[in-house]
Amino acid sequence: MLGGPAWVGAASVDMRFVGGDRFDIAARLPEGTGPEQVPSMLRTLLADRFKLTVHTEARDAPVYALVLARNDGKLGARLRKAPVDCEANGTILAGADASGAAASAKQDELGRCKLQVGGEIFGRGQRLGTLARTLSLFTDAPVIDRTALEGGYDFDLQFPELETSPDAVAPRTERAGGIFTALREQLGLKLQPGRNKVDFLIIDGVAHPTAD
Secondary structure, eight states: EEEEOOEEEOOOOTEEEESSSOOOOOOOOOOOOGGGGGGHHHHHHHHHOOOEEEEEEEEEEEEEEEEEETTTOOOOOTTTSSOOHHHHHHHHHHOOOOOOOOHHHHHHHHOOOOESSSSSEEEEEEEEHHHHHHHHGGGGOOOOOOHHHHHHSEEEEOOGGOOOOOOSSOOOOOTOOOOOHHHIIIIIIEEEEEEEEEEEEEEOOOOOOOOO
8 A cells, every 4th residue: 555644654564554543433334234345335435534535556566476495396394285275165155056965065164264363374275375465464575376386275374473563563574584484494485585566555535534
């Protein structure tokens, strides 16, 4: 995210904005609203009350490519092929008119799916593209999956940055962070610096809201 006045704040290592003004928003969703409708409603609220206008723009920027660390392709002890691809099965289940035993089996598979970020990054049945996006929260540049590993994977990853204060603003770098070492030792992966097109959200205009 780029642009905007100083009162918007600055992006922290976990993608939250710190140091800016804070607002209480009291809003009620209409009855029957589905979770997929909420982002659109939030954008409407921000445009109406904060006069927020934005546009997206692809720019050449530094990135990290998530790649295999070993030439023989061997994975680390904490990265394992999962029996289920949660992203694929979730799409199939949502888009198909499944019933009976088939639907029950799909639900059991999806019940195994997990992605948690706390004292560790804990994933079950997740694609490595999802891991890459999660790692982006702790690095000084976006992470893109270039492992060529397809399907779902189970992983458990621990590194010092997971203990970073939520108010930390300083980005993580290879010199300062243990994430690079942890990826090699635990998952058999590494972050390779490079450049790529990155989508930025540009704030064109925003204003403090009025009372009503």
